[in-house]
Amino acid sequence: MIKTFIAGLLLGLAGAGALLFYTPVVNQAREQSLIVVHPNHGNTETFHVNIPTDRIMIGAPDQAEPLPPGLDWPADEKFAAARAELFKLRNSKDAVVGVASRMAASDEVAGGVIEWVFHLPARGSAYVLMDSQPADEGYRIGDLLTGTHEFEPLTGIVTERWVADTTGFEDAPAGRIELITAFVAREFADDLPEVDAE
Amino acid sequence: MKYVVSLVLGILAGVLILLAVLYYNPLTARNTLSPLSVSDNEIITFRYSAVAADALVFTNDGESQIKPNPPKVLQLWEPTVRLTNSMVTILRDSRNNPAAIGIKISSESEKTNIVDGNVIVDSVWHIYVPGRGSLFVEQQENYWGYVREIVIPAYWSSGDSWRGNWTGNITSGPGALGTARVVGGSGVFLGLVTDGVESLRAEAYSVDAGPVAMDAELTIELPRIEATLTPDP
Secondary structure, X not given: OHHHHHHHHHHHHHXXXXXXXXXXXXXXXXXXXXXXXXXXXXXXXXEEEXXXXXXXXXXXXXXXXXXXXXXXXXXXXXXXXXXXXXXXXXXXXXOEEEEEEEEEEEEOOXXXXXXXXXXXXXXXXXXXXXXXXXXOOOOEEEEEEEEOHHHOOEEEEEEEEEEXXXXXXXXXXXXXXXXXXXXXXXXXXXXXXXXXXX | OHHHHHHHHHHHHHHHHHHHHHXXXXXXXXXXXXXXXXXXXXXXXXXXXXXXXXXXXXXXXXXXXXXXXXXXXXXXXXHHHOOEEEEEEXXXXXXXXXXXXXXXXXXXXXXXXXXXXXXXXXXXXXXXXXXXXXXXXXXXXXXXXXXXXXXXXXHHOOOOEEEEEEEEEOEEEXXXXXXXXEEEEEEOOOOOEEEEEEEEEEEEEEOOOEEEEEEEEEEEEEOOOOOOOOOOO
């Protein structure tokens, strides 16, 4: 009987150990990456934010209707020229794939700052610096400064533009912020022709 | 029959021994010493309350123990972001003055493995310091020490709570010394690539509401800019 107990003990140790080791505690849900390969122009992936439905927060002083309701944004003069926003980020199939933050500010040292951080839980994060002035075509162009996980070895550009809704549907959003990424591995970046934001 | 009972008891004992070994494993003890504490370089310190109710905005899937704040904030209920938290807070400097706007986005990591003492969260900070510039902080956080020494004791406690003084570093990577990777985006931080460490100081935890009294500190090392010697004209 003692031998059976010891056999059970070892079985319990090994079984529980294997179960804990091999059973994933966290299993992130994934959406397919919808990357389009262009002839001679690298890869692009289109994301968007539906406005106003995907906007989680607008952090800016003196808002008549704070978002989210109840937000008490600091009145400190130091933050007067800064605007922080938080969004849900969608892919081109309109599925939520992550969270994005946008920081817009201006001061004497940093000048005009417009930045995005895209956080896609199963893929990684991207830190993008946008030009402070939009291009003539209504785009704003930015560079991927750094990234994590899937985005770490990449370089490239991001364009941002406002697209107003033209469907006329009653429940349609007012429009969307369209974000197109054109990323390529750093080791191949020099081999590509110049990518025109148009 | 007695052999079956003996086998079942043996299995139960084996499982309990394994859980005890994992729980008391000294090799997975919390890290209280920051790698930046031995640095000669200048350090920037950002402090904030790690209690969700103290944040400007905190949101998650809405069904977790920690409730979103403000209550009407949009929640991250979609499958792809269900394991993600977002927090917007004012970061304070070492004199406790408001110094920066910080947005922290964290997701539970698939690298989590209890056997190795890894309860991993992948997180990024997006920080704007008025008058100085912006920063991006990438880190892997390990909450095993926090879970083992605060959360589990709170569940064991008859009052469903924990009180005490607990301090520990939660940053565990991606740097080789367990540091976060910090990249400067604009202003005086432009071009900066350096290390950071985030630590927690907890005093009270409730099973119902999560952290009740907990502060956090994000320290960032600023490497010295070596003076370049210019030849005399």
